[in-house]
Amino acid sequence: MAQKFIPTLTAGWWKRIPPFRLVLGLCPALAVTMSAENGLGMGLATAFVLILSNGAISTLRNVIPSKVRIASYIVIIATLVSIVEILMKAYFFPLAEQLGIYIPLIVVNCIVLGRAEGFASKNPPFISMVDGFSVGTGYAISLTLIGSIREILGAGTWFGNPVLGESFEPMAFLVTAPGAFVTIGTILALQNLYSRWRGEKFIQG
Amino acid sequence: MEYIYIAISATFVNNILLGQYLGNCPFLGVSKKIETAIGMAAAIVFVSILASIFTWSVFTFVLKPFNLEFLQTLTFILIIASLVQLVEIILKKKSRALYNALGVYLALITTNCAVMGVALLIAKNEMGFLEMLVFSSCSAIGYGLALILFAGIRERLLLSAVPQVMQGTSIALVTAGIMALAFMGFQGMA
Numbered sequence: 001m002a003q004k005f006i007p008t009l010t011a012g013w014w015k016r017i018p019p020f021r022l023v024l025g026l027c028p029a030l031a032v033t034m035s036a037e038n039g040l041g042m043g044l045a046t047a048f049v050l051i052l053s054n055g056a057i058s059t060l061r062n063v064i065p066s067k068v069r070i071a072s073y074i075v076i077i078a079t080l081v082s083i084v085e086i087l088m089k090a091y092f093f094p095l096a097e098q099l100g101i102y103i104p105l106i107v108v109n110c111i112v113l114g115r116a117e118g119f120a121s122k123n124p125p126f127i128s129m130v131d132g133f134s135v136g137t138g139y140a141i142s143l144t145l146i147g148s149i150r151e152i153l154g155a156g157t158w159f160g161n162p163v164l165g166e167s168f169e170p171m172a173f174l175v176t177a178p179g180a181f182v183t184i185g186t187i188l189a190l191q192n193l194y195s196r197w198r199g200e201k202f203i204q205g
Numbered sequence: 206m207e208y209i210y211i212a213i214s215a216t217f218v219n220n221i222l223l224g225q226y227l228g229n230c231p232f233l234g235v236s237k238k239i240e241t242a243i244g245m246a247a248a249i250v251f252v253s254i255l256a257s258i259f260t261w262s263v264f265t266f267v268l269k270p271f272n273l274e275f276l277q278t279l280t281f282i283l284i285i286a287s288l289v290q291l292v293e294i295i296l297k298k299k300s301r302a303l304y305n306a307l308g309v310y311l312a313l314i315t316t317n318c319a320v321m322g323v324a325l326l327i328a329k330n331e332m333g334f335l336e337m338l339v340f341s342s343c344s345a346i347g348y349g350l351a352l353i354l355f356a357g358i359r360e361r362l363l364l365s366a367v368p369q370v371m372q373g374t375s376i377a378l379v380t381a382g383i384m385a386l387a388f389m390g391f392q393g394m395a
Contacts, residue, residue: 023233023374024230026229026230027226027228027230027318030226030229031227074282074286075279078278078279078283079279081278082275082278082279085278086275100329101326101329104321105318105321105322108282108315108316108317108321110230113316176389177224178223178382178383178386180226181379181381181382181385182379182382184378185377185378185379185381185382186375188374188375188378189368189370189375190370192369196369196370
């Protein structure tokens with residue numbers, strides 16, 4: 001247990017950081033990262049669902065029959081997502097309006113189901129929640145990073161504060177749909193470049 | 206006239222894949238060959254229209270009258286998941302040829318956010334029955350169109366000299382970005 005703790009905790013921050021290493025959950029990564037704030041909000045919402053769903057599924061792993069496990073996971077995840085949706089509408093209304101249909105769409109985010117199937121269904125609750133925390137925060141970090149790049153270069157602001165001065169001409173391309181694809185594609189390429197420089201294996205989808 | 210407007214907007218201007226960023230995982234996964242892309246596109250059109258009809262009916266006749274809108278996420282995903290299973294079983298029994306063509310893709314569709322996304326957009330904009338029908342079929346057709354076009358480009362991409370670090374997902378995403386740029390050009394139409 002103890003020797004599994006640290007590797008599990010740190011794996012989500014580099015070794016399998018979504019959506020770059022683990023090419024899952026691209027849709028929200030593309031859709032809501034117009035600004036750093038949206039990215040962070042979406043990342044934290046997903047992390048919350050991921051921690052609790054991993055915990056719940058791991059607790060019930062010996063009760064759920066393996067034939068209907070995917071359906072059971074989806075029900076658990078959907079319940080948690082509904083809770084997040086209601087909480088966000090109550091406490092962070094402007095953010096919830098901006099994220100729109102992408103909050104309920106956390107249900108079909110492959111990361112959540114992927115971690116449930118790949119980790120929580122085989123491991124005890126505590127370590128599963130650690131895994132959920134690690135992958136969830138890794139996802140939040142990635143989304144904030146993508147959001148920051150797009151917001152700083154596309155609008156000249158960061159978390160809504162101007163950072164690049166008056167003379168900077170914002171590249172509006174980056175905050176629109178095509179910019180999202182190009183940004184993530186470029187980050188993936190840079191990451192591959194870094195992996196090659198370190199002599200690690202390439203991660204390709 | 207209104208329906209034509211919805212149709213064009215759903216197919217091109219707000220293309221579900223390149224404008225709304227829904228359903229990207231299968232987009233990158235199955236777009237390596239044109240044949241698989243066509244199979245996936247057909248499966249999406251089929252399931253999306255069926256799922257929209259069912260979720261719309263449940264939303265309008267059950268959830269709304271009883272003020273249960275907060276249950277929409279849970280009900281929609283359950284409807285879609287069970288519908289996909291049902292379609293799979295019926296096709297297996299009744300139409301072997303269609304099942305062989307769509308079978309593999311059907312299982313993947315449960316976790317495709319495009320189907321769920323269309324259902325949620327319909328509920329959010331409170332569409333009527335005909336609007337819903339036009340919107341869901343045109344969104345699905347738009348998705349299929351983008352998927353097949355993209356698969357065509359990707360087959361060509363295999364033959365060209367892509368820098369080693371850009372190979373795979375990376376170049377696919379950049380290509381998708383350029384395609385999205387082309388689809389943005391439709392914005393002047395609506």
